[in-house]
Amino acid sequence: MRKYAYLWKNLLALGLALLFVIPASLDFLAMRRDEPIVRTDALSQVRQLSDYAPGLTGTALDTEIYFFDSGRPGGVFLVLGGTHPNESAASLAAIAFIENIRVQTGKVLVIPRTNRSAFSHTSPLDGMQDFFAITLDDGSQRVFRVGNRLTNPLDQWPDLPYYRGASGRELRTTESVEMRNVDRLYPGSLQGTLTDQVCAGIKNLIDQEQVNLVMDMHEGSPEFRYLNYTMYHERAKNVAADMAFEMQLAGLEMNIELSGPASLGLSHRSLGDNTNALVTLMETYNPSMGPLHGKMDDELVIDGKEPLYRQAHLDGHIPFKIPEEGIPLDVRVARHLFCLDSLKTAYNYSFPENPIEFTGFSDYEALAQAGLGALLQPVANTP
Numbered sequence: 525m526r527k528y529a530y531l532w533k534n535l536l537a538l539g540l541a542l543l544f545v546i547p548a549s550l551d552f553l554a555m556r557r558d559e560p561i562v563r564t565d566a567l568s569q570v571r572q573l574s575d576y577a578p579g580l581t582g583t584a585l586d587t588e589i590y591f592f593d594s595g596r597p598g599g600v601f602l603v604l605g606g607t608h609p610n611e612s613a614a615s616l617a618a619i620a621f622i623e624n625i626r627v628q629t630g631k632v633l634v635i636p637r638t639n640r641s642a643f644s645h646t647s648p649l650d651g652m653q654d655f656f657a658i659t660l661d662d663g664s665q666r667v668f669r670v671g672n673r674l675t676n677p678l679d680q681w682p683d684l685p686y687y688r689g690a691s692g693r694e695l696r697t698t699e700s701v702e703m704r705n706v707d708r709l710y711p712g713s714l715q716g717t718l719t720d721q722v723c724a725g726i727k728n729l730i731d732q733e734q735v736n737l738v739m740d741m742h743e744g745s746p747e748f749r750y751l752n753y754t755m756y757h758e759r760a761k762n763v764a765a766d767m768a769f770e771m772q773l774a775g776l777e778m779n780i781e782l783s784g785p786a787s788l789g790l791s792h793r794s795l796g797d798n799t800n801a802l803v804t805l806m807e808t809y810n811p812s813m814g815p816l817h818g819k820m821d822d823e824l825v826i827d828g829k830e831p832l833y834r835q836a837h838l839d840g841h842i843p844f845k846i847p848e849e850g851i852p853l854d855v856r857v858a859r860h861l862f863c864l865d866s867l868k869t870a871y872n873y874s875f876p877e878n879p880i881e882f883t884g885f886s887d888y889e890a891l892a893q894a895g896l897g898a899l900l901q902p903v904a905n906t907p
């Protein structure tokens with residue numbers, strides 16, 4: 525009898541443990557599922573980054589590349605979203621771009637989840653929420669992960685006390701976590717860590733597909749100096765300047781900044797140094813990324829509204845102009861999409877003999893007004 529009493533006690537303990545373990549596991553596994561991306565008839569093919577970096581095959585860092593080939597000779601434009609998944613407007617802009625673009629001349633390549641592993645976790649102890657939902661105009665919802673700026677340590681571990689990137693950038697002590705940051709390891713190495721191999725895969729993609737123009741989309745915390753800036757490699761100077769001018773003509777603030785020698789390993793510096801492409805990187809404001817934000821909720825992530833940051837601006841601590849109504853995802857995504865359009869226009873001014881032509885994003889006001897509810901397509905439409 526006594527023997528059975530122990531058995532029941534053990535079963536009870538096991539049952540109680542499962543009560544917590546099962547929901548936690550489901551939560552955990554849900555973070556590993558990629559959000560669906562709607563494939564339109566404009567899409568030519570989807571390849572994997574492992575086609576350009578074989579070591580990524582079967583890993584959580586292998587990622588999709590969406591090809592839009594007009595069939596007419598012209599330039600090749602590569603768009604990177606999700607280098608840092610927690611910069612939500614940059615990831616969503618890449619998805620909205622894929623779901624709305626029409627290419628008439630040349631090719632457009634889009635990687636919406638550049639660091640795919642980084643979507644599968646959030647920053648520990650920061651009170652992050654895991655997901656947010658966008659309601660579409662037809663009433664359906666699409667759910668997206670918040671993610672993190674670094675590769676998930678479950679996919680790449682440990683962080684070494686010293687790591688030297690292919691650019692010569694040395695990561696040591698507190699910077700050693702950056703060996704899981706795609707935007708520190710360009711041009712990458714096929715013999716390096718998985719994050720390093722992502723960088724090498726993108727470099728090989730640029731070489732093999734003869735990419736002419738690159739935009740790496742980002743967001744920054746309100747304290748960051750380069751919000752509403754585009755960083756450019758020196759060879760991309762004229763194109764970046766003309767792009768900023770195009771945006772200013774539409775009433776948008778856009779500044780440009782030359783990629784400095786200290787930026788080794790970042791896309792605009794080290795992809796620019798090691799490929800023939802003109803490489804640029806754009807930043808928008810994201811209040812959920814800085815340390816001063818309050819509760820992490822939809823108001824913060826989707827509406828981009830954080831009264832504490834607004835107050836810090838009013839008190840003179842943050843120079844970036846933070847409006848009372850915040851800067852919603854809709855507006856930041858519209859800015860990214862219009863920037864891609866303006867960059868293409870600027871590129872065509874400099875290279876009329878090798879143009880890139882696509883449509884869908886030439887009217888900033890219309891994009892901002894439509895918002896993600898109209899730009900994102902219902903998932904049921906996926907063929």
Ligand SMILES: [Zn+2]
Pocket residue numbers: 607608611742743
């Ligand atoms: Zn970033």
